[in-house]
Amino acid sequence: MDPDPLPPQPWLRSGRGQRRQLSLQLIVDTALDLLAGDGLEAVTMRKVAQRLGTGAASLYAHVRDKAELHELMLDAVLATVEIPDPDPLHWKEQLRELADRLTTVLASRPGIARIALETLIPTTPGMLNLMDRMLGILKAGGLSDDDALLAGDILALYTAAGGYEQGLRSSAGATAEATERIARIGQYLEIVPAGRLPYLVALAPAMSGQRDGYAIGLDLLIDGLAARAVPDPDRADPNRP
Structure with a gap:
């Protein structure tokens, strides 16, 4: 019988958990999930980054600031409205x-x-x-x-x-x-x-x-x-x- 596999070595990049590829859509979807669970006050760049398992700095490549993130959330929600x-x-x-x-x-x-x-x-x-x-x-x-x-x-x-x-x-x-x-x-x-x-x-x-x-x-x-x-x-x- 093969022995139990050894745990991944934390100092090797290949052994770390794979992060999801950041995208604007993923950031906005995560912010909306955070809104639904914890309210608007919880939707900050730092908390969205934590939910994604990354640092807030990585979000700024996609979103200028919290105000823009909120506006993009509004945009995503109203995009579901059918207009005749x-x-x-x-x-x-x-x-x-x-x-x-x-x-x-x-x-x-x-x-x-x-x-x-x-x-x-x-x-x-x-x-x-x-x-x-x-x-x-x-x-x-x-x-x-x-x-x-x-x-x-x-x-x-x-x-x-x-x-x-x-x-x-x-x-x-x-x-x-x-x-x-x-x-x-x-x-x-x-x-x-x-x-x-x-x-x-x-x-x-x-x-x-x-x-x-x-x-x-x-x-x-x-x-x-x-x-x-x-x-x-x-x-x-x-x-x-």
């Missing part, structure tokens, strides 16, 4: 559907919406492609160039904020905490002097109602954009004989 081709007859529905998809994806990965809010002007290829496709829908609706650009920024901010809030509300105990806070406000309004905070006092009974504030806000945004759109006389009318 612009349809002038259904641009409002397309815009609403796209906004819902963006918000849902951002809410599904706690921390990603925060990156979206903290990134002043995204410059990654995926984000530029997403913005280009969104602008195509806005232009198909008859918006001017200035209105389309501003609308793109506003919708990006609204979906990021919506994703952030929905992520918070989906966390454990969020519903109970929200109910407790609303009750606390109601109790306080009962003891404020007459005439103070009149609108809050009058609307207090409605605070606990179940309303989809996100959907209402999105409708207001899109309806407001539609009011500024310039009708295209060459656009086909599906109801025309």
